[in-house]
Structure formats: structure tokens, C-alpha cells
Amino acid sequence: MSGKNAQGLTEQEFLNSYNPEKYEHPSVTVDTLIFTVDKSGEDYHLQILLVRREAHPFLHKWAVPGGFVGMKESVEQAAVRKLEEETGLRDTYLEQLYTWGDVERDPRTRIISVSYIALIPRETLLCAEKEGRCPAVLTTREGKQDMRRAAWHHVSIREGRLQLQGGNGVLDEKDLAFDHGRMIRLALERMKNKVFYTDIAFKLLPEKFTFPELQRLYEAILEEKLHAPNFRRDMKKWVEQTDEKCKPQKAGKPAWYFRRRQNEKH
Amino acid sequence: MSGKNAQGLTEQEFLNSYNPEKYEHPSVTVDTLIFTVDKSGEDYHLQILLVRREAHPFLHKWAVPGGFVGMKESVEQAAVRKLEEETGLRDTYLEQLYTWGDVERDPRTRIISVSYIALIPRETLLCAEKEGRCPAVLTTREGKQDMRRAAWHHVSIREGRLQLQGGNGVLDEKDLAFDHGRMIRLALERMKNKVFYTDIAFKLLPEKFTFPELQRLYEAILEEKLHAPNFRRDMKKWVEQTDEKCKPQKAGKPAWYFRRRQNEKH
DNA sequence: GTAATAGTGTCTCTGAGACATTATATA
DNA sequence: TATATAATGTCTCAGAGACACTATTAC
Numbered sequence: 109m110s111g112k113n114a115q116g117l118t119e120q121e122f123l124n125s126y127n128p129e130k131y132e133h134p135s136v137t138v139d140t141l142i143f144t145v146d147k148s149g150e151d152y153h154l155q156i157l158l159v160r161r162e163a164h165p166f167l168h169k170w171a172v173p174g175g176f177v178g179m180k181e182s183v184e185q186a187a188v189r190k191l192e193e194e195t196g197l198r199d200t201y202l203e204q205l206y207t208w209g210d211v212e213r214d215p216r217t218r219i220i221s222v223s224y225i226a227l228i229p230r231e232t233l234l235c236a237e238k239e240g241r242c243p244a245v246l247t248t249r250e251g252k253q254d255m256r257r258a259a260w261h262h263v264s265i266r267e268g269r270l271q272l273q274g275g276n277g278v279l280d281e282k283d284l285a286f287d288h289g290r291m292i293r294l295a296l297e298r299m300k301n302k303v304f305y306t307d308i309a310f311k312l313l314p315e316k317f318t319f320p321e322l323q324r325l326y327e328a329i330l331e332e333k334l335h336a337p338n339f340r341r342d343m344k345k346w347v348e349q350t351d352e353k354c355k356p357q358k359a360g361k362p363a364w365y366f367r368r369r370q371n372e373k374h
Numbered sequence: 375m376s377g378k379n380a381q382g383l384t385e386q387e388f389l390n391s392y393n394p395e396k397y398e399h400p401s402v403t404v405d406t407l408i409f410t411v412d413k414s415g416e417d418y419h420l421q422i423l424l425v426r427r428e429a430h431p432f433l434h435k436w437a438v439p440g441g442f443v444g445m446k447e448s449v450e451q452a453a454v455r456k457l458e459e460e461t462g463l464r465d466t467y468l469e470q471l472y473t474w475g476d477v478e479r480d481p482r483t484r485i486i487s488v489s490y491i492a493l494i495p496r497e498t499l500l501c502a503e504k505e506g507r508c509p510a511v512l513t514t515r516e517g518k519q520d521m522r523r524a525a526w527h528h529v530s531i532r533e534g535r536l537q538l539q540g541g542n543g544v545l546d547e548k549d550l551a552f553d554h555g556r557m558i559r560l561a562l563e564r565m566k567n568k569v570f571y572t573d574i575a576f577k578l579l580p581e582k583f584t585f586p587e588l589q590r591l592y593e594a595i596l597e598e599k600l601h602a603p604n605f606r607r608d609m610k611k612w613v614e615q616t617d618e619k620c621k622p623q624k625a626g627k628p629a630w631y632f633r634r635r636q637n638e639k640h
Numbered sequence: 641g642t643a644a645t646a647g648t649g650t651c652t653c654t655g656a657g658a659c660a661t662t663a664t665a666t667a
Numbered sequence: 668t669a670t671a672t673a674a675t676g677t678c679t680c681a682g683a684g685a686c687a688c689t690a691t692t693a694c
Contacts, residue, residue: 132445133400134399134402134445136399136400136402177400177475179398179400179477179484180477181477182475182476183473183475183486184475207470209449209450209452209488210449211446211447220449220488222475222486319646319647320646335683335685336647337648337685338683338684338685341648341683342683356644356645358644359692359694360643360644360692360693361645361646361647361691363645363646363647364646586673601656601658602673602674603657603659603675603676606674606675607656608656622664622665622671622672622673624666625665625667625670625672626665626666626670626671626672626673627663627672627674628664628665628672628673629674630674
């Protein structure tokens with residue numbers, strides 16, 4: 109392709125003459141919805157990492173961690189970078205969610221945001237935290253009000269409304285900055301839809317896991333109870349048994365550890 | 375919320391001091407994949423509107439119609455605007471597909487593209503064309519090579535490869551500009567996945583349609599044949615019969631017209 | 641032993657897939 | 668009447684959902 113265009117320029121001449129500064133551009137950010145699973149308690153719960161804003165606009169409201177996309181990084185690389193800044197982790201599962209482009213979504217200036225979902229096993233976060241690589245710590249001192257910048261919040265939909273529960277009590281959509289409430293609701297919706305026909309649930313578990321663990325995770329994502337025998341039957345396509353058992357916490361039969369199947373049967 | 379932030383500014387003071395021109399920004403475009411359905415011939419075929427590039431880069435290659443997002447329009451509004459420029463139509467079905475953010479995807483400068491899928495019934499396009507509102511005409515003189523800027527192309531996946539067929543013969547992915555081949559493949563994939571659990575197929579049909587029409591459309595989207603009795607049984611949930619019949623083209627029993635059900639049963 | 645949790649066997653009923661048949665138009 | 672296309676009836680089999688049951692640990 110060394111043809112000339114309508115103005116009689118070659119490709120190189122054209123590239124040199126092209127001036128991207130002629131037009132005013134919007135800013136582009138990434139917002140990364142970082143999820144993990146809380147395994148304390150009888151039932152599991154999804155948790156999302158939120159940061160308290162210490163600047164206008166939406167001063168003191170909570171937001172999904174995000175930042176500007178640099179000129180020399182892809183949008184996805186920017187999401188990976190933000191994720192590492194917040195959690196100290198690379199190589200985690202990351203999926204593009206949606207791009208938010210309303211003119212007035214940020215009162216400062218025109219900002220378009222590409223949102224991503226990140227899924228991290230709790231064990232991975234605890235490990236990073238122990239090594240001091242994770243700024244957003246999981247362990248909270250009971251009773252003491254949580255004044256940290258970044259904090260994990262239980263997230264659920266109660267009677268159609270978004271509900272967030274962190275160290276500072278219960279929040280809802282109006283306590284969130286920008287359009288981040290809609291973002292979180294869309295992410296939860298997406299995960300519910302995808303959990304049965306993709307392997308996203310496994311991105312929240314360590315390599316080895318028991319069937320009860322897996323089922324409770326599905327129940328946390330779907331926000332409904334499942335029938336254990338049918339769940340096992342259906343999941344047998346996706347997982348294979350190892351030769352290890354776990355130690356029961358209280359009493360009861362120890363569960364076998366399973367792992368994700370390599371050669372995707374079915 | 376009239377608190378002061380870390381620098382002791384109110385929200386209004388902060389907004390005034392905020393200067394978005396400090397950083398260099400990427401450009402943001404929309405690319406709109408405009409689909410319709412070709413009903414000539416025994417089987418139906420999906421068609422996509424492509425434009426021939428008359429400028430560098432990718433001079434003379436084909437591309438999905440797109441353009442810059444203005445500062446005073448939402449990203450979705452920009453997609454609607456581009457769609458109207460190409461087809462003369464508003465109020466058509468539009469769905470965000472994916473945001474493409476690789477640094478090198480455009481050799482000129484950093485451009486992030488938000489892609490959309492638009493679905494338009496052929497009858498709507500023909501109507502707009504008859505009234506002279508549609509720049510991208512559908513009717514082609516047989517035999518004559520097609521030198522128009524915008525042209526419709528049959529689109530399919532043959533042995534895993536994208537294949538496009540327009541007035542100028544057969545194209546494949548390497549005849550397309552930028553990452554538009556990947557875009558089109560993702561769009562076809564998405565439509566195949568969504569056709570059975572959403573109502574996207576109906577966005578390509580007029581208000582009234584026959585069962586054979588509907589089935590051929592599904593077959594065009596899925597690129598596989600379906601079993602007529604089972605297809606009717608399954609679709610009865612979505613459609614309701616009218617009291618009109620169509621006139622058979624050649625011979626045979628006339629088909630009933632159906633319409634989309636209002637109160638979504640199931 | 642009892643309590644508690646993990647895991648299995650199997651019955652029923654719905655729904656998908658395939659085939660045979662009936663219905664209604666044109667030529 | 669022959670032919671072409673539209674539409675239906677129904678058989679079979681696989682899989683989802685529910686239930687009762689067995690298994691293995693701690694105490």
C-alpha cells in the first residue's frame with residue numbers, strides 16, 4: 109500500500125501532517141471493580157473494594173478505584189496497573205464490563221470511563237497482605253471504626269436495591285460517587301448471567317477447593333440457594349477430584365479437594 | 375455536601391481550579407457496526423455496511439463507519455449521530471459492543487474506539503432509501519462494479535475465517551482497516567450468543583412477519599439450519615398470531631403474520 | 641453411641657429433537 | 668389434480684429438579 113490519497117500524499121507524508129491537537133479531546137479513565145469472596149460466616153458473600161474520595165467532586169463518598177489511561181498504555185494495561193496499585197497483584201482475572209460515556213457523568217470535565225471487573229481469590233489477597241504488598245487490607249479490628257482510604261464492602265441486591273456493608277456500616281447507591289452504583293449493579297448482573305456458562309466462579313477460588321466451597325460461592329454470586337446433589341452432578345463436567353481431603357472445621361465428614369478440569373470436557 | 379477537601383477548598387472552588395488541559399488525552403471515536411438482513415435468495419444473509427477509506431492510513435481498505443465523539447454529546451449519542459449520517463435513520467436498535475484500547479490500533483495517534491451494534495430491518499432501510507434519506511443505498515445494478523463510498527456486504531464465518539461479499543467481490547479480514555475484522559467477528563459471536571435469550575432478532579424484522587421469515591433470520595444469524603416444528607414451538611412464547619395471511623410468492627400455503635408479544639410471557 | 645457435614649442413588653416430569661401427518665395455496 | 672410450502676401432532680430420550688438414603692468425621 110504505497111498509493112497516494114485524494115490530496116496526493118503518501119502514507120508517511122500524511123502521518124507527519126496529521127495533527128491530533130486540533131480538536132479538544134475527552135479524558136479517558138478506567139474504573140476497576142475488584143471483587144473477592146468473604147468466607148467467614150455460614151454463607152459466603154461477595155466483597156468489592158471501594159475507596160473513600162478525599163477530593164471534590166463527591167468528597168467523602170465512596171468510589172470504585174480508577175485513574176487516567178496513559179498515552180503509552182492500552183486501556184487494559186491501565187486497568188492492570190490500577191489493580192496492582194490497589195492490591196499489589198498482577199496476573200488476576202480481568203474482564204471489560206462497559207464504557208460509560210454520558211456528558212455529565214463527571215461534573216469537572218468530560219470524562220469517559222471504561223470499567224473492568226477483576227476477580228481475586230481471597231487466599232491470594234491474604235497472601236499479598238501478609239507480605240505487605242497489598243495496600244487495601246482485609247483484616248479489620250472489630251468494633252473500631254474504619255477510617256482507611258480503601259476498604260472492602262459486602263455487596264448485594266436487596267429488593268432490587270444495591271446494598272454495601274463495610275467497616276462504617278451500611279451504604280447504598282446514593283453514598284457512591286459518579287455513576288458507580290450503576291456500574292456495580294451491572295457487574296453483579298453480568299456475573300449472575302455468566303456464572304453457569306463460563307468459568308468465572310473459579311477465578312475467585314484457589315487452585316484446590318471443596319464442593320461445599322464451590323457451591324457456597326455460586327450461592328453468593330447468584331444470591332440464592334442451590335440443591336447440593338444437582339449442583340454436584342452439573343459441576344462434575346468442570347472439575348476433577350484430587351486425592352486430598354480437607355480437615356473438617358467442627359465435626360462432620362471431610363470434603364475432597366477438587367480442581368478445575370484441564371481438558372474442558374463439554 | 376459542602377465540606378472542604380484536603381486543600382481546604384469547597385466543591386465550587388475546586389471545580390474552578392481544575393484544569394483538564396494539563397494532561398495529553400487520547401482521542402475517542404465510535405465505530406458503528408450496522409447490520410441488516412438480505413432476504414433475496416432461498417436463504418437469508420446478514421449484511422453489514424462498510425465504507426471505503428479514501429485517506430491514509432489504510433487507504434482504499436474497507437472500514438466500519440465511525441467518527442470522533444464530540445465534547446458535548448454522550449458516546450451513545452455520537453453512535454446515534456453516525457448511524458443517522460450513514461442511513462438517515464434515528465430510533466434504531468443500538469447496543470454497545472466493546473471498547474478497543476490498544477495503543478497501536480491506529481498508526482496516526484492514540485485513538486480509543488467504542489464500538490456499537492445497530493440492527494435495522496431491511497424494510498426500514500428501503501423506505502428511507504425511497505425517500506432519499508439514506509446515503510448508503512441497497513440496490514445495486516447487476517454486473518456493474520460498485521464504486522460507491524459506502525456499500526453493504528454479506529458477512530459470514532467460513533471455516534473460522536471472516537468472509538465479506540459486496541459489489542466488488544469477496545473480501546476477508548486483511549482487506550479491512552484497523553482492528554475492524556476483530557470487531558465484526560466479535561459482533562457476530564455476540565449475536566449468535568444472544569439470539570435465543572434476548573429479542574435481538576426481532577430488531578431486524580418489521581412489526582409483522584411470518585414464521586418462515588423469522589426462522590430464516592435465525593438461521594442467517596446462527597449460520598445453521600433449524601428444525602421448523604421445534605422452532606415454532608419454542609418461539610410461541612415470544613410471538614402472537616395476527617389475523618392476516620401473506621400472499622405466497624410462487625405456490626404453497628400462505629403463512630400467517632405474527633407479531634412480537636407485548637406482555638412478555640416467559 | 642450422637643450430631644454434623646459430605647456425598648450418592650434414583651424417581652419423576654419437563655422439554656428438546658426427530659418424524660409423520662395434515663392443511664391450504666398456485667398452476 | 669399435482670405440487671409446493673405452511674403448520675401441527677406425537678413419540679422418544681436426555682436432563683433438570685426433588686427426595687431419601689449412605690458415608691465419614693468429631694465429640
